[in-house]
Amino acid sequence: MDIKEAVKDQANYADIVRWFSAVKDPDPEQLVLLVDTISEMSDQIYEHYRALCDMLKNHLQRIRRICREKGCREAFPEDSMREQLAYVVSRACELRAVLPERYEELLGELNK
Numbered sequence: 484m485d486i487k488e489a490v491k492d493q494a495n496y497a498d499i500v501r502w503f504s505a506v507k508d509p510d511p512e513q514l515v516l517l518v519d520t521i522s523e524m525s526d527q528i529y530e531h532y533r534a535l536c537d538m539l540k541n542h543l544q545r546i547r548r549i550c551r552e553k554g555c556r557e558a559f560p561e562d563s564m565r566e567q568l569a570y571v572v573s574r575a576c577e578l579r580a581v582l583p584e585r586y587e588e589l590l591g592e593l594n595k
Contacts, residue, residue: 517538565593576590
C-alpha cells in the first residue's frame, strides 16, 4: 500500500490503520511515515486518527524506555536513525499526539 497516496482519501483510513497495526516493531523510517501520515490525516475521522496517534505514542514510549536502559547512542548507533527518531518525536509533540513535557528528555538524548 502506498500510504502517502492512500491518506489523501478518507475512505482508505481504515486500511491505513490496519497496515500500521501489522507493523509490530517499526524501524525509524516507518515511524517517520507514521507521524507524517498522522499530520496529513483529517481528524474528522477521529477514530482512525486517534488509533494512529495511540500507536505512535506506544512506539515512542518503547523507544524512550530503550534509551533509558541502554542509552540512545548504543540502542540507535547510526546518526541517521537518531535524526529520524528526533524528527518523529518533534513532529509528534507539534501535533499533540504526545505530551511534549514527557518527551523533552528523549528529544535531547536523540539530538546529542
